[in-house]
Amino acid sequence: MSDTGTDARATTTAPPEPPQAPPRPTPRRGAQWWVRKALWLALFLVLLALPLYLEAQWLKAGQYMMVGAVGAIGLTLLTGQAGQLSLAHAFFLLAGATSYTVLSGPTGDPELVGFGLDPLLALLGAVAITAVLGLAFAPVAARLRGIYLGVASLALVFLGLYLGQSAESLTGGTSTGRPPATFELFGFPFSNDGDLEIAGVPIRETERVWYLFLALVVIAFLLARGAVRGRIGRAWRAVRDNEASAAVMGVNVPTVKAGVFAVSSAYAGLAGVMTVLWFDILKPDESEFGTYGINVSIAYLAMIIIGGLGSVPGALVGALLVNGLPQVLALYSTQLGWSTGTGEGAFTPILISSFVYGAAIILVVLFEPGGLAAIGRRIGQRLTFTRRGKE
Amino acid sequence: METFVQLVVNGLGKGAVFALLALGFVVIFKATEVVNFAHGSLVLFGGYLVVATRETLGWAGAVVVGIVGAGLLALLVERLLLSRSKLADPFSLALLTIGVDVIITEEIVRRLGVSLPFIGDAWDAQPIQAGGVTLFRTHLVALVVATVLITLFFIAFRYSNWGIAMRAQAENKEAAALVGIRSARVTATAWLVAGLLAGVAVLFIATQDFSGAGLSRGTHSIALAAFPAAILGGLDSTAGAIVGGIVVGLVDALSTHYVSFAFSKSAVFLVMLLVLVIRPSGLFGTRETTRV
Numbered sequence: 290m291s292d293t294g295t296d297a298r299a300t301t302t303a304p305p306e307p308p309q310a311p312p313r314p315t316p317r318r319g320a321q322w323w324v325r326k327a328l329w330l331a332l333f334l335v336l337l338a339l340p341l342y343l344e345a346q347w348l349k350a351g352q353y354m355m356v357g358a359v360g361a362i363g364l365t366l367l368t369g370q371a372g373q374l375s376l377a378h379a380f381f382l383l384a385g386a387t388s389y390t391v392l393s394g395p396t397g398d399p400e401l402v403g404f405g406l407d408p409l410l411a412l413l414g415a416v417a418i419t420a421v422l423g424l425a426f427a428p429v430a431a432r433l434r435g436i437y438l439g440v441a442s443l444a445l446v447f448l449g450l451y452l453g454q455s456a457e458s459l460t461g462g463t464s465t466g467r468p469p470a471t472f473e474l475f476g477f478p479f480s481n482d483g484d485l486e487i488a489g490v491p492i493r494e495t496e497r498v499w500y501l502f503l504a505l506v507v508i509a510f511l512l513a514r515g516a517v518r519g520r521i522g523r524a525w526r527a528v529r530d531n532e533a534s535a536a537v538m539g540v541n542v543p544t545v546k547a548g549v550f551a552v553s554s555a556y557a558g559l560a561g562v563m564t565v566l567w568f569d570i571l572k573p574d575e576s577e578f579g580t581y582g583i584n585v586s587i588a589y590l591a592m593i594i595i596g597g598l599g600s601v602p603g604a605l606v607g608a609l610l611v612n613g614l615p616q617v618l619a620l621y622s623t624q625l626g627w628s629t630g631t632g633e634g635a636f637t638p639i640l641i642s643s644f645v646y647g648a649a650i651i652l653v654v655l656f657e658p659g660g661l662a663a664i665g666r667r668i669g670q671r672l673t674f675t676r677r678g679k680e
Numbered sequence: 681m682e683t684f685v686q687l688v689v690n691g692l693g694k695g696a697v698f699a700l701l702a703l704g705f706v707v708i709f710k711a712t713e714v715v716n717f718a719h720g721s722l723v724l725f726g727g728y729l730v731v732a733t734r735e736t737l738g739w740a741g742a743v744v745v746g747i748v749g750a751g752l753l754a755l756l757v758e759r760l761l762l763s764r765s766k767l768a769d770p771f772s773l774a775l776l777t778i779g780v781d782v783i784i785t786e787e788i789v790r791r792l793g794v795s796l797p798f799i800g801d802a803w804d805a806q807p808i809q810a811g812g813v814t815l816f817r818t819h820l821v822a823l824v825v826a827t828v829l830i831t832l833f834f835i836a837f838r839y840s841n842w843g844i845a846m847r848a849q850a851e852n853k854e855a856a857a858l859v860g861i862r863s864a865r866v867t868a869t870a871w872l873v874a875g876l877l878a879g880v881a882v883l884f885i886a887t888q889d890f891s892g893a894g895l896s897r898g899t900h901s902i903a904l905a906a907f908p909a910a911i912l913g914g915l916d917s918t919a920g921a922i923v924g925g926i927v928v929g930l931v932d933a934l935s936t937h938y939v940s941f942a943f944s945k946s947a948v949f950l951v952m953l954l955v956l957v958i959r960p961s962g963l964f965g966t967r968e969t970t971r972v
Contacts, residue, residue: 374771428957429953429956429957432956432957432960433956433960434960435771436715436771436774436915437911437915437956437960437961437962439715439774440715440907440908440911440952441911441952441953441956443904443907443949444908444946444949444950444952444953447945447946447948447949448946448949448950450942450945450946451942451943451945451946454942455942455943576897576898576901577901577904577945578897578901583901583904587778587782590775590778591778591779591782594775635790636790640786640790643782643783643786644782644783644786644787646779646782647779647780647781647782647783647786648779648783649779650775650776650778650779650782651761651776651779651780651783654765654768654772654773654775654776654779655761655764655765655768655776658768658772
């Protein structure tokens with residue numbers, strides 16, 4: 290490998306890791322490690338406590354950010370870590386949403402297909418189905434690179450649009466859609482049924498779904514972090530930086546590519562399940578612009594670019610911004626009595642946040658290609674006078 | 681049989697428009713290796729200028745403003761944003777154009793509001809009867825205009841100084857710079873040309889004949905079909921863009937009639953997928969070779 294040094298990104302990770310110390314001695318954990326863990330724990334506790342203080346509408350906005358977080362983590366693994374540009378995220382979202390609704394849907398409906406499965410099983414099934422769909426795309430992905438792959442994956446969004454409209458027995462069609470089953474965990478419903486109070490605050494549907502989503506985000510986050518830091522993550526980055534040199538180092542490139550597509554689409558599938566639970570209805574789009582349209586694929590891409598390609602915490606922040614901003618703006622504008630008209634020339638919250646994230650993408654590419662993750666890392670280094678390797 | 685002839689003519693007309701857009705993609709890609717995701721917004725911008733100035737300037741004047749405006753916007757994007765980030769790789773720059781696209785598109789869609797104006801005044805909705813076959817005037821004019829423009833482009837590309845500089849730069853950027861070719865000027869004109877072509881294309885897209893819908897977000901989606909056209913032919917092949925455009929136009933017209941309108945959009949992309957699986961760099965694209 291003589292010519293790999295020209296690739297700017299190759300220098301960050303291409304050299305194989307320095308030989309690791311034999312069977313890991315108990316790692317030295319400095320004060321920094323404890324500070325970082327304490328901060329994560331504090332954040333987690335705050336998120337746990339929020340439903341006791343926030344009103345339902347704010348929780349709803351927060352839930353939408355968590356939906357984005359799960360999807361964005363999946364995409365940052367695929368595009369940021371493994372370097373496979375994908376515009377198909379919205380398709381896998383739709384696939385996950387539909388799978389959950391169909392698997393958990395009531396049996397015996399003459400017009401709609403349903404399997405009446407337990408919602409938890411349906412959720413796992415939906416994730417598995419989207420993972421398989423991601424694997425099915427792998428033969429195409431294995432042959433294509435870069436932009437060609439990005440545009441090829443765009444084909445899936447259009448396919449999803451068509452299938453969503455035509456497979457009415459699964460999706461319910463564009464006019465009415467179909468409601469998903471309420472999520473239940475071992476008989477505990479995530480709805481308004483039953484009385485449950487914590488510290489005098491009634492825990493109803495919104496609060497329960499908040500905790501469900503929080504749990505899903507934590508699981509998604511920890512799994513992704515583990516993968517990024519482990520052997521799989523190194524294989525992904527090797528493939529991203531140079532497929533040929535990755536192969537030389539013993540990485541099975543086609544398998545790794547197929548695997549990362551499966552993982553990423555499984556994440557998107559989970560985000561799809563969360564989307565359908567959040568909207569409380571599965572409704573396929575009428576045009577390319579909708580809940581599962583190209584705009585959504587682009588929004589997820591925006592999240593991971595803003596957060597920093599490949600950074601898992603960055604994906605969380607990106608989701609906070611891209612999915613959160615329209616929600617928060619909408620809440621503020623109703624509270625402050627802004628005109629939130631939908632008529633001609635109105636500056637709707639969605640419009641304003643589109644401007645913001647469009648501009649954010651441009652600024653990130655121009656001034657800080659590492660995104661918010663790089664900025665955060667630099668601040669961390671300033672504070673602690675240390676340097677950490679880039680993931 | 682008559683339907684088939686009609687469909688083929690329609691498909692060729694549509695294909696000519698897609699070829700104009702795809703040619704823009706390819707020109708930009710050859711000059712800069714950047715894939716311009718903002719192409720759809722250039723299309724919208726040109727169309728919007730026509731709508732905005734039609735009252736005062738008359739249709740013909742507005743068309744000139746629209747075409748030139750789209751070209752200038754493309755030039756502006758290149759000069760203000762892309763040329764400023766020399767360190768970024770083409771991949772990040774492609775992502776940057778997505779940001780540009782979101783902003784321009786959303787703003788124009790906001791300005792258009794609920795109005796969906798048709799802008800092909802001179803040829804729209806004036807079908808021609810020829811031997812029992814009804815033909816759309818829009819498609820015929822598009823075919824003629826595109827043929828003229830594409831011919832002009834290829835003559836310029838082959839013989840003019842600009843064309844030679846452009847091909848030299850596409851071949852080897854450093855060597856071209858060494859022999860005195862101004863890289864910045866080549867790149868800027870490439871964007872300008874692509875913008876002008878997009879400005880022409882929109883005059884045919886936002887018509888009743890072509891899409892049945894006026895200038896709107898839908899126009900942007902239609903312009904997206906130029907992507908498969910460019911990819912199909914091979915991103916770095918100008919001839920491929922023309923072939924790709926025509927294939928996309930024909931697939932669109934035929935599948936709309938024989939399957940369904942809803943299917944036609946995905947049909948175009950499925951054909952592209954099929955071609956890509958067989959030839960990963962498109963029909964006429966240069967095969968990527970890996971140096972290790």
